[in-house]
Amino acid sequence: MSQLYKCRSKPIVSIVDESTATSTTVNETLAPSGTRACLRSFSGFSACTKHENSSISSAATSTLVSVEFQDGSAVTVFKFYLPVFPPSDIVDLGGNGGFGSGLHIPGPGILFDDGLIVKMVVPPNPLTGDNGGQICGLVDVVYSV
Amino acid sequence: MSLGYCKTFVKEIDVTSADTRTELDATLPDRFKFLGLTFFPSRDDPAAGLGTVNQCKIFNGPTSSDPVMTFLMLTGSINVLASNQGNYVMFDDTYLEFDQGLYVEVTNAEFSDAGSPFVLTLMYT
Numbered sequence: 146m147s148q149l150y151k152c153r154s155k156p157i158v159s160i161v162d163e164s165t166a167t168s169t170t171v172n173e174t175l176a177p178s179g180t181r182a183c184l185r186s187f188s189g190f191s192a193c194t195k196h197e198n199s200s201i202s203s204a205a206t207s208t209l210v211s212v213e214f215q216d217g218s219a220v221t222v223f224k225f226y227l228p229v230f231p232p233s234d235i236v237d238l239g240g241n242g243g244f245g246s247g248l249h250i251p252g253p254g255i256l257f258d259d260g261l262i263v264k265m266v267v268p269p270n271p272l273t274g275d276n277g278g279q280i281c282g283l284v285d286v287v288y289s290v
Numbered sequence: 291m292s293l294g295y296c297k298t299f300v301k302e303i304d305v306t307s308a309d310t311r312t313e314l315d316a317t318l319p320d321r322f323k324f325l326g327l328t329f330f331p332s333r334d335d336p337a338a339g340l341g342t343v344n345q346c347k348i349f350n351g352p353t354s355s356d357p358v359m360t361f362l363m364l365t366g367s368i369n370v371l372a373s374n375q376g377n378y379v380m381f382d383d384t385y386l387e388f389d390q391g392l393y394v395e396v397t398n399a400e401f402s403d404a405g406s407p408f409v410l411t412l413m414y415t
């Protein structure tokens with residue numbers, strides 16, 4: 146006999162328009178400090194919508210979309226960078242795959258016994274035209290409380 | 291207690307209105323355990339807004355404020371099939387509870403038409 150766990154989910158989306166000179170930070174509190182939550186699985190993508198946009202690139206970690214799972218004191222427990230979901234090539238064929246169900250936390254999950262906060266940082270997106278368009282980061286988080 | 295075999299529900303729909311929730315199917319029970327979902331928008335039209343991030347959102351019910359899941363869709367400058375498919379599969383002993391039916395909403399309706407529908411397969415029990 147096994148226990149089944151009813152979970153909650155939360156999509157966290159940050160869409161950044163072109164001509165945005167600074168990075169965009171989203172802090173989403175899934176469980177406030179003083180309460181418990183268990184991280185079970187998540188998936189995520191970043192995206193740029195124009196083929197010459199290099200706002201999301203491997204030039205530096207500051208040009209990638211970062212995601213951190215933090216406890217209620219803003220201590221980072223888990224950090225990763227999102228894979229990009231880009232236009233295919235120079236004629237903008239559209240979205241180009243990516244991954245779906247991303248990371249399965251082993252065993253019963255990661256226990257956050259003093260709050261669970263998701264912090265996502267999307268880099269600046271300063272240019273326009275073929276170098277512009279919107280960029281974004283997206284994570285779907287499955288957790289239990 | 292076991293989840294038992296996974297049931298599936300396959301639906302091909304033409305989403306004709308942006309930012310409008312559509313019930314996946316009235317014959318699907320309102321209450322079920324969500325185990326996973328795949329979707330494939332089989333049309334990619336530049337009218338869907340090149341340079342714009344489009345999303346497919348899954349809701350529990352017609353009025354809930356937050357989506358249960360969100361997936362990205364990007365368009366190209368010519369009308370071709372693009373790899374905009376998405377999926378989420380629950381792991382092991384976890385599920386999401388739906389109790390008001392499954393509704394779909396897209397931010398742009400140009401990712402499907404009558405001949406090139408949205409194809410969704412729901413896994414549930």
